[in-house]
Every structure is written in structure tokens, then in C-alpha cells.
Amino acid sequence: MGTITMHKYHGLGNDYLVLDPNRNHLALQERHIERLCLRNFGVGADGILYGPIFEDGKIKVAIFNPDGSEAERSGNGVRIFAKYLKDASYVQEKQFVLTTRAGDVEIEFLDENAEYMRVNMGKADFMSTAIPVDGIEHEVINEPLMFHGTLYNTTCLSVGNPNCVIMTEDVSGKAARALGPYVENASYFPNRMNMQLCKVEGRDKLRIEIYERGAGYTLASGTGACAAAATAYRLGLVDRKMTVEMPGGTLEIMIAEDGDIYMTGSVKKVGVFTLEENFFS
Numbered sequence: 001m002g003t004i005t006m007h008k009y010h011g012l013g014n015d016y017l018v019l020d021p022n023r024n025h026l027a028l029q030e031r032h033i034e035r036l037c038l039r040n041f042g043v044g045a046d047g048i049l050y051g052p053i054f055e056d057g058k059i060k061v062a063i064f065n066p067d068g069s070e071a072e073r074s075g076n077g078v079r080i081f082a083k084y085l086k087d088a089s090y091v092q093e094k095q096f097v098l099t100t101r102a103g104d105v106e107i108e109f110l111d112e113n114a115e116y117m118r119v120n121m122g123k124a125d126f127m128s129t130a131i132p133v134d135g136i137e138h139e140v141i142n143e144p145l146m147f148h149g150t151l152y153n154t155t156c157l158s159v160g161n162p163n164c165v166i167m168t169e170d171v172s173g174k175a176a177r178a179l180g181p182y183v184e185n186a187s188y189f190p191n192r193m194n195m196q197l198c199k200v201e202g203r204d205k206l207r208i209e210i211y212e213r214g215a216g217y218t219l220a221s222g223t224g225a226c227a228a229a230a231t232a233y234r235l236g237l238v239d240r241k242m243t244v245e246m247p248g249g250t251l252e253i254m255i256a257e258d259g260d261i262y263m264t265g266s267v268k269k270v271g272v273f274t275l276e277e278n279f280f281s
């Protein structure tokens with residue numbers, strides 16, 4: 001197998017390991033992903049970014065959660081991977097397109113070190129069939145759904161991956177950890193679900209706590225911030241530009257006139273890990 005080298009980054013405390021198949025020989029399997037993400041027995045991460053995969057003239061990245069499931073998109077993940085592409089000299093431009101399983105995102109570096117960037121994350125889709133949410137095709141807006149015996153007023157949407165946003169005054173890590181597993185695995189959601197608890201703190205400010213599909217409680221989520229922002233805007237609770245505050249830090253979100261969601265935020269490199277030959281044995 002040869003030595004495996006991985007590059008660790010975080011986006012507002014949501015940390016990922018980059019595994020580059022062009023520079024490592026590892027047929028990535030679920031068990032490898034789970035083991036690498038373990039914080040005590042492994043390297044520790046909220047997910048794996050596998051790429052760049054050069055295909056059909058595109059630069060692709062595959063995104064995996066610690067439970068081995070593949071995500072259609074990750075907001076912190078695409079900012080991290082964009083910085084890796086620059087650090088590893090795969091890209092020299094200030095702007096370029098990165099392709100995820102949910103399609104293209106447009107990256108724009110805002111500084112020399114690619115530690116601060118803006119990403120066009122595309123449009124939100126509230127249609128049940130796009131998220132997906134079971135039942136007749138309808139927009140899932142302000143819908144009462146039952147989780148763990150209690151009804152919650154929810155709005156569900158896709159921003160490439162499935163998100164459930166619950167507007168509430170009780171936005172805390174404790175509340176997110178308590179409710180999150182029931183939302184993640186509710187029978188309404190055929191592909192499971194990412195959950196955000198969201199408090200509107202002004203026409204330009206949201207605060208969220210996150211429980212991610214396949215990852216659990218995390219300190220920040222790019223798609224989660226975009227989902228909360230698109231929901232609050234759709235509900236008429238905020239203007240087009242806002243900050244979304246999370247335990248790990250803040251992202252700036254702007255909903256453009258055409259509905260595209262622009263996410264601006266930072267990325268930090270932690271370091272490089274070289275795995276022991278027998279790490280997976």
C-alpha cells in the first residue's frame with residue numbers, strides 16, 4: 001500500500017482530512033473512513049475529502065462522513081478542498097469551479113493564502129422530492145413534524161444535501177445533541193437528514209447549532225448555514241445579507257437576486273499526517 005499521507009484542515013472547527021488518490025495508493029473503503037475519523041484510535045475528523053478526481057474536464061471531490069456515508073456536498077468541505085488544490089499547486093487561478101456529487105460550486109479566493117474565500121453554493125430547493133422527504137410532492141415549509149414524541153415546526157430543503165431547519169429560542173449544543181439523532185434518522189427522510197436549530201437574532205444575524213447526518217454534533221456546517229439562511233429568508237425573517245454564528249465561528253451568507261446562495265468564510269490548515277504502514281491492519 002505504501003505510506004499514506006493526509007492533509008488536515010478545518011473550517012470553523014469542522015475538520016476534514018484530505019486524501020489525494022494521485023499521491024497515495026489506497027482503495028478507500030468504509031472501514032478506512034471510520035477508522036481515520038476516530039478521535040482516539042485514528043487521526044480524528046468530521047469527514048474525509050477524497051480527490052482531486054479529474055474527470056470530464058472537471059475537478060471532482062468525493063465527501064465522506066465519519067460513518068462512511070457519502071455526502072452530496074459540504075460547505076466547509078469545499079472551502080477546505082479549494083485551499084488544498086491551491087496548496088498542492090493543482091490550481092493557480094483566483095476563481096475556479098469545483099464539482100461535488102450535487103454538482104458544481106464556484107470558488108473565489110479572497111486572499112493570497114486561500115484562507116478566506118467566497119463560494120457560490122447554488123440555489124435552495126424546498127420541494128419534498130428534491131430533499132427528499134416522503135409523501136406527496138410539496139414544499140416543506142413551516143410543517144409540523146413529530147420527532148421523539150414532540151411536534152416541531154420545521155422547514156426542510158436541499159442545498160445539495162438534505163437539511164431540516166427548526167426555528168427556536170433554545171439554540172444550544174445540549175438541545176442539538178438531544179434532538180439531532182431523532183431528526184437525522186426520522187422515517188420521513190429516505191436519505192436521512194442534517195438538522196439545524198436556528199435563532200433569528202436580527203434581520204442580518206442568525207445563530208445555529210448543528211447535528212449532522214453521518215457525523216453527529218459539529219461546531220460548524222457550511223451547508224447548514226446556507227440552509228438556515230435560505231429558510232430564514234424564505235420565511236421573511238431576514239434580509240439578503242446576514243451572518244450565521246455557530247459554536248466554531250461565523251460565516252457570511254448572501255442570498256442573491258437569482259436565488260444563488262453565496263457563502264464567505266475562512267479555512268485553516270492544521271498539518272500533514274503520514275500514517276503507519278499497519279494503521280489499517
Ligand SMILES: N[C@H](CCC[C@H](N)C(=O)O)C(=O)O
Pocket residue numbers: 014046065070071072073074075076077161162194212213214215218220221222223224
Ligand atoms: N454531514 C453532511 C455533509 C457535511 C456537511 C457540513 N460539514 C458542511 O460543512 O456543509 C451530510 O451528510 O450531508
